[in-house]
Amino acid sequence: MPVGQSDTSGTVSPERAALAAEQGRVDAMYTRLDELRDRTAHRLAAAHLQERSGFAAIVERESRAYEHARERARLGSVEEGLCFGRIDIVHDDGPEARYIGRIGLRDAEYETILVDWRAPAARPFYAATPGDPQGVIRRRHLRVRRRRVVGLDDEVFDIDGLGADDRRRLVGEAALLSSLRSGRTGRMGDIVATIQTEQDRVIRARLDGVLVVQGGPGTGKTVAALHRAAYLLYTHRHVLERRGVLVVGPNPAFLRYIGDVLPSLGETDAVMSTLGGLFPGVSAHRHDPYPVAALKGDTRVVDLLRSAVADRQRTPREAFGADDLVVEVDGTTLTVPGSTCAHIVRTARGLRLAHNVARRYTVTELLSALARAEAEALGRPFQREDARFVRERLWSEDPVREAVDALWPVLTPQALLRGLLTDRDALSRVGARAGFSPDEAALLHRPADADWTVQDVPLLDEAAELLGRDEGGRRARERRAAAERAEEERYAQGVLEFTGLADEGVLDAATLAARHRHGGADLTTAERAGADREWAYGHVIVDEAQELSPMAWRTVMRRVPTRSLTVVGDLAQTGSAAGAVSWTGALEPYARGKVHVERLRVNYRTPAPIMEVAADVLREAAPDEEPPESVREDGAPPRAVPLPADLDGLAALVDGERGRIGEGKVAVITADERVAAVRAALPTAARAEELENDVVVLTATEAKGLEFDAVVVVDPQALLAAPRGANDLYVALTRATRRLTVAHTGPLPAVLRRLAG
Numbered sequence: 136m137p138v139g140q141s142d143t144s145g146t147v148s149p150e151r152a153a154l155a156a157e158q159g160r161v162d163a164m165y166t167r168l169d170e171l172r173d174r175t176a177h178r179l180a181a182a183h184l185q186e187r188s189g190f191a192a193i194v195e196r197e198s199r200a201y202e203h204a205r206e207r208a209r210l211g212s213v214e215e216g217l218c219f220g221r222i223d224i225v226h227d228d229g230p231e232a233r234y235i236g237r238i239g240l241r242d243a244e245y246e247t248i249l250v251d252w253r254a255p256a257a258r259p260f261y262a263a264t265p266g267d268p269q270g271v272i273r274r275r276h277l278r279v280r281r282r283r284v285v286g287l288d289d290e291v292f293d294i295d296g297l298g299a300d301d302r303r304r305l306v307g308e309a310a311l312l313s314s315l316r317s318g319r320t321g322r323m324g325d326i327v328a329t330i331q332t333e334q335d336r337v338i339r340a341r342l343d344g345v346l347v348v349q350g351g352p353g354t355g356k357t358v359a360a361l362h363r364a365a366y367l368l369y370t371h372r373h374v375l376e377r378r379g380v381l382v383v384g385p386n387p388a389f390l391r392y393i394g395d396v397l398p399s400l401g402e403t404d405a406v407m408s409t410l411g412g413l414f415p416g417v418s419a420h421r422h423d424p425y426p427v428a429a430l431k432g433d434t435r436v437v438d439l440l441r442s443a444v445a446d447r448q449r450t451p452r453e454a455f456g457a458d459d460l461v462v463e464v465d466g467t468t469l470t471v472p473g474s475t476c477a478h479i480v481r482t483a484r485g486l487r488l489a490h491n492v493a494r495r496y497t498v499t500e501l502l503s504a505l506a507r508a509e510a511e512a513l514g515r516p517f518q519r520e521d522a523r524f525v526r527e528r529l530w531s532e533d534p535v536r537e538a539v540d541a542l543w544p545v546l547t548p549q550a551l552l553r554g555l556l557t558d559r560d561a562l563s564r565v566g567a568r569a570g571f572s573p574d575e576a577a578l579l580h581r582p583a584d585a586d587w588t589v590q591d592v593p594l595l596d597e598a599a600e601l602l603g604r605d606e607g608g609r610r611a612r613e614r615r616a617a618a619e620r621a622e623e624e625r626y627a628q629g630v631l632e633f634t635g636l637a638d639e640g641v642l643d644a645a646t647l648a649a650r651h652r653h654g655g656a657d658l659t660t661a662e663r664a665g666a667d668r669e670w671a672y673g674h675v676i677v678d679e680a681q682e683l684s685p686m687a688w689r690t691v692m693r694r695v696p697t698r699s700l701t702v703v704g705d706l707a708q709t710g711s712a713a714g715a716v717s718w719t720g721a722l723e724p725y726a727r728g729k730v731h732v733e734r735l736r737v738n739y740r741t742p743a744p745i746m747e748v749a750a751d752v753l754r755e756a757a758p759d760e761e762p763p764e765s766v767r768e769d770g771a772p773p774r775a776v777p778l779p780a781d782l783d784g785l786a787a788l789v790d791g792e793r794g795r796i797g798e799g800k801v802a803v804i805t806a807d808e809r810v811a812a813v814r815a816a817l818p819t820a821a822r823a824e825e826l827e828n829d830v831v832v833l834t835a836t837e838a839k840g841l842e843f844d845a846v847v848v849v850d851p852q853a854l855l856a857a858p859r860g861a862n863d864l865y866v867a868l869t870r871a872t873r874r875l876t877v878a879h880t881g882p883l884p885a886v887l888r889r890l891a892g
């Protein structure tokens with residue numbers, strides 16, 4: 136019944152009475168929100184207007200403005216769904232109605248009128264169950280649209296605990312199901328109002344250690360991981376704001392798909408990256424073919440890279456094919472015996488320093504040897520006290536530099552890897568030393584103009600570790616800069632304490648000092664972290680983590696020395712060549728005894744009839760994994776449709792699906808080698824980059840993590856033919872929230888026989 140109407144008996148219905156009562160409470164919350172917004176806007180304007188000079192005054196103005204701008208953004212992000220829940224709890228001194236929302240609010244008398252969903256006081260809203268009600272007698276979901284309370288959902292744990300009035304006003308339509316039925320938009324939304332108990336356990340798990348969330352498709356792993364990020368940033372803000380949280384996702388389309396969730400929860404401090412984006416200065420999207428990816432993902436490439444670095448540390452014989460090092464300087468020929476050079480290279484290697492760091496030693500020793508050679512050639516005694524001056528003079532000579540560079544060059548990770556992968560001889564020489572067969576070494580060869588691949592990124596990162604940086608002048612500069620920074624931070628801390636902002640924990644001294652250093656520019660933790668390969672994050676979340684190779688894990692782990700991670704994935708969906716087959720196998724080496732696996736078992740996405748089809752495929756893809764249980768029974772029965780090889784009729788089929796789902800989105804998913812043909816048959820369909828489009832064509836890899844109202848899987852046979860093809864088909868089938876069609880050009884694969892007839 137619409138709000139505001141009476142039933143035929145003329146009395147107000149219990150539902151309407153309950154709605155009206157809740158509307159009063161919600162109105163009060165919005166009124167308070169508006170007051171706070173006005174106050175913050177005024178304070179921000181006032182802070183900007185302050186004319187100040189001097190470091191302390193500018194820092195104070197900056198910190199105030201920063202605090203207000205942040206608060207304004209936070210208050211601005213909570214308009215829709217400010218309050219979404221209520222729990223009634225019995226205390227000795229009577230019942231309490233506790234309202235749960237996106238942020239906490241207090242009224243002018245400082246009484247709590249809304250509890251932040253992440254606060255401990257909100258926990259029973261998510262954790263109470265009939266078996267363990269945690270003092271809750273009723274949980275109520277409020278559906279609020281544009282500040283109007285339009286629906287209520289009640290779950291009662293103790294009917295006797297409710298007063299007679301409340302008992303009459305009970306209403307109930309599952310909040311969860313109604314949220315699941317809404318059409319997809321191409322962007323993931325938050326689920327604060329309907330977090331389920333098993334997800335809540337994941338979200339509020341401890342910060343330390345490696346939490347693995349294993350769960351089938353649609354069990355809310357991604358969405359729970361993002362809510363966990365928001366929870367951790369709220370609960371451990373002082374640690375995480377400074378170090379940042381990194382979220383690693385499988386591809387840019389996926390990152391865009393999930394990109395609204397954290398901002399909608401008022402959090403903007405997380406860094407989002409694909410694996411291909413983790414190495415600053417490189418942005419890799421392309422994947423290597425399966426066998427190449429398998430090789431590059433194997434930790435044997437660490438030896439290959441070590442050996443590639445050693446290959447660039449040469450004797451004159453290796454570098455020039457000559458016995459000795461011979462250099463012409465000002466008409467004089469300087470000769471350093473090959474044995475001396477070999478000794479220098481051997482000793483430099485023995486230092487066990489990174490290549491570019493050890494170069495300092497090599498250069499000094501070679502220059503000393505050349506200085507001695509020069510004295511000898513000119514028939515002069517070698518004066519030790521002049522050595523430094525002579526070395527500097529020789530170092531300014533081009534032939535000397537060229538010769539020394541040929542023996543022990545400065546190397547960037549890019550130069551090392553490009554040099555190796557584009558040189559067949561180097562690959563076979565270096566490969567043999569690292570235990571690669573000639574075929575394996577040859578497989579790694581690629582043209583000079585090829586772009587970096589996603590699989591190259593862990594290799595670049597590894598190379599960066601092996602090469603290190605020439606610290607010489609930089610170290611002195613850095614020491615000076617660090618001393619200046621410490622001084623600025625001490626000053627900023629003083630200002631924070633003086634202004635009382637230190638206790639509020641809104642801004643730390645390092646951030647404040649850094650902002651001042653950068654002329655007050657808005658350099659956030661996320662921006663600083665994203666640009667620094669050696670940044671140590673406070674927490675890292677890895678989604679679709681089953682795809683990461685052992686080499687990729689090394690790259691991720693370097694970014695989180697504290698090993699505080701949330702690892703989210705499904706071993707049954709592993710499609711990549713060197714992806715995980717066991718979580719403990721992949722992670723225990725990095726966090727012995729600290730890996731904890733939680734399982735999510737309920738599928739919120741795929742209706743049961745579609746999941747039954749997928750479960751047949753799962754038995755083939757990963758016989759040890761249990762299919763998740765679908766909460767949704769609704770949706771049209773899945774079907775199989777034969778198509779001719781030229782895909783004639785596909786466009787009409789997709790059009791039909793589009794018509795049937797109304798507002799939602801359609802995905803057409805196929806194998807890598809069929810994607811061009813499918814795109815040709817559907818010229819107006821979009822690609823993975825444009826998920827907001829009504830119809831998108833994707834490969835199974837691109838579809839990972841995404842969901843659509845209707846899915847058309849084209850050519851299941853081609854999907855199955857790929858290595859780990861059953862896993863890919865499982866991924867494709869489980870993307871649908873309402874409708875599934877399998878369009879097959881050959882015979883329907885046996886594993887899909889349930890769809891026949």
Ligand SMILES: Nc1ncnc2c1ncn2[C@@H]1O[C@H](COP(=O)(O)OP(=O)(O)OP(=O)(O)O)[C@@H](O)[C@H]1O
Pocket residue numbers: 311314315323324326329330331334350351352353354355356357358359705739740839840841842869
């Ligand atoms: N508690 C919940 N309330 C409302 N919607 C939910 C809830 N949990 C999950 N969902 C919805 O279910 C869908 C699937 O969630 P999500 O993408 O996080 O699953 P996943 O486990 O990461 O799946 P996959 O393994 O296929 O990537 C999303 O639309 C998500 O919003």
